[in-house]
Amino acid sequence: MSQGQQKSAFGLSFDPRALTDLLQAPSDIRDLALAQLQDIVNATRFGIHLTGDLEGYRKLVVDSRREWRVVYGLRIAPEGAVHQREVHVVAVRPRADNDVYDEVGRRLGMTRRPLSARTHAARSRSPQLATRAPGFRSPLPSSMPGMPRPAQSPAHRPAY
Template sequence: MNAGVGQPAFGLSFDPRALTDLLQAPSDIRDLTLAYLQEVVNAQRFGLRLDGDLEGYRKLFVDSRKDWRVVYGVRPAPAESAHQKEIHVVAVRPRAGNDVYDEVGRRLGMTRRPLSARTHAARSRSPQLTTRTPAPRPGPPPTALPGLPRPAHNPAHHHTR
């Protein structure tokens, strides 16, 4: 990032609903979010990468309890921007019950709940785990081996010699 001295490395944009999120957040969360976003646009802070359906986006933990999240992406800035790339904030919401990730999925136009890479892996079946019936082994049946008990015969099927 070749940002000039005092010049941000990235532009900043908000999904209009994320701006509403920010305005409706408690004042301490709002202040922390704005301070963290300033560090992000100055390339002094980077959120953790999201995976699975939200790959390409990042999350910031806003408060010390990690109850609030900012989800953003880095995308090309508009042609008229002074920056090549911009930070685009998609949501500023509580994490509770994965609300923030569900809402991000809706805002990105996903028709189902976004899944993490771990969930994708857990839902897929490994070909090594498919159940197979054991292949019959060559040789006499186990009851024909000397020293092993033979199955009981039903008297109705007992043949006399």
């Protein structure tokens, strides 16, 4: 090993379809992605954690326009490998319309579109709604003690 090289912390593997993605990407994106993957393998950079259905995977924002993503996971390397863990690249694709995340879901065998934690929370029922008894109605603010009452019209004044 020469003086300028450092020992890598992880092995590197590609889903065959991710390798095709990389080869079909524009040359500038391919170069940037490979440089960033080298940093990941050397443990000098780490991607951003994905959430929701893709928890356990990470993403790299490849370009300055933030249009391309690399999605990868860390996993135990095959027996007999030099490293104990490896970076496994699942997809290298454009982010447009969440294409990359949909494709990762398909490649991982998900039958539905993967949801982020934020999307799941937005679609779920609020826990506060479930805690109220059925038929419970909050009192009108005007009937609560200490609250101002609406003015009555002169036609509805009680006679003395």
